[in-house]
Amino acid sequence: MASLNAIAQKLVAPGKGILAADESEPTIAKRFASIGLDSNLELRRDYREMLFRATDAMTNYISGVILTEETLEQSAMDGTPFRTLLAEADVVPGIKVDRGAFPMPGSDGEKITEGLDGLRQRLAHYASLGAGFAKWRGVITINETAPTRNNIRANAHALARYASLCQEAGIVPVVEPEVLADGEPGDHSIQRCQDVTGETLETVFKELRLAGVDLSGMLLKPNMVLAGHRAGDKPSVDEVARKTRETLLQFVPAAVPGIAFLSGGQTDEEATAHLSAMNEIGNMPWHLTFSYGRALQNVALRTWNGKRENFAPAQEAFAHRARMNSLASLGQWRRDIDLAA
Template sequence: MASLNAIAKKLVASGKGILAADESEGTIAKRFALIGLPVTLETRRDYREMLFRSTEAMTDYISGVILTEETLEQKAKDGTPFRELFNATDVIPGIKVDRGALPMPGSKDEKITEGLDGLRQRLAHYAKLGAGFAKWRGVIAITSYAPSRNGIRANAHALARYAMYCQEAGIVPVVEPEVLADGEPGDHSIQRCEDVTGETLEAVFKELRLAGVDLSGMLLKPNMVTPGLRSRDRVSTEEVAQRTVETLRRFVPAAVPGIAFLSGGQSDEEATAHLSAMNQLGGLPWALTFSYGRALQTSALVTWNGEDQNVKAAQKAFTHRAKMNALAALGQYKPELDLAA
């Protein structure tokens, strides 16, 4: 069996990134509402099959896919297990293992991610099904009174315990501490985001070390340092890239093989441009790539529109977005490449 470090490195291989297809029923309902499509077992299957059968995208630009429990064991319409589709394109299947962020007792509207109970047994099952990595998301909101130190520490501790369970099961943990840009009120400055992101990363890596997590056998999935989505701040692509990289340099050990960013409510093009600008800075100790959901899927979803006759066009749209982000992971993306599509 490949080592944790080997799996982690393959997930952040040059010019490749991770497709996040682990939407909850609530999240995918919001996505499907864009095209007026009902959420059923069949519509979820058909949509994800459209993505997974995008052979060029999956072979050339995608290294891994984060799945739900449903999708890990799901079959395509013709009865082919999705896992066989991944094997054919050399894509590593991953699994979202947290049970969601719920109100944290004793806090003012902060949340704590749950799902540690029974996780050891679930991970053993996922490993038998072929999952090579897992994901757990901790949510940190910025408000006039949050985050509290306790809120950050509690989520950091949960992330560390999850990561240790994963490595025990031979699964690479993707550690996702997300400082929200699209939470309420979402009007914070880029400086506030930088401060909270730094404090969060510092707490996360302290807890990971205390738990004995092998940093060379994990990946980090953080937010970028941006203003809140409703902020009046207007910042350049270069400032986002510079502030994000400086924050990572301060708090992320070089032993971590790679960092796969979430898009955090950015537009497709913004998420791509920011990633490319970071890679253009050079001299980084870790690979920087993408682990996008919406920012990879939206154009494909709208093009598909739930219609079989649109599958090829939707796959073309998905392949284009995957290629743009693969170029960004190499520091080679240019906005005019999107305009020419």
């Protein structure tokens, strides 16, 4: 069996990143509704099959895919298990293991992620199905009274317990503390985001150390440092890159093999541009890459539009965004390349 560090290094191999295809049923129902489709088992299967059979994207630019429980055990229309499709492309299957974020008692709009009960048994089952990594998302809200120290500590503690259980099962934990840019009211400054992100990361790594988590056998999936989506002044690409790098360098240990950013609160192009700007500066102790959902799938979803006859053009759209983010992970993305391709 490959070591945790070997799996983590494979997931952040140069020029590759992670496809987040782990939308919950309510989330994918919203995505489908945006193009006039109902969410049902057959359509969800067809959509994921379209992505996983996109040979160019999966072989050249994607290192791992985060799946749901449904998708991990699902098969394509011809009966081929999705896990087989991923193996043929040398892509590591992963699994979302949290049960979602729920309102935290006594707080103002804050949430706590649940799902630790029974996780040890679930992880053993996922490992038997070939899952090489897992993901748990903790959500940190910014408003006039939040985040509270209690909420940050509670989510960090849950992330650490999850990560420890993953490593016990031989699964690489992807630790995702997300400071929301698109939460409510969403009018905070980039400096406020930087302060909260720094406090969150500091607390998360304190809890990971206390839990005995091997930092060389995990990955971090953080937010970028952004202004809220309703903030008056929108920071430049360079400012986002600089402040994000500053925060990571201050609070993320060099022992972590890689950082795979989430794309929340950004357009497709913004997520690509910010990642590329960080890598263009260089001199970081970790591989910086992507673990994107919407920013990889938006155009492909609309091109597919629920029709199997649209697989080929949708796969081309997916491959294009995957290639652009591959370039960004190397610091080589340019807007003119994106538009010309």
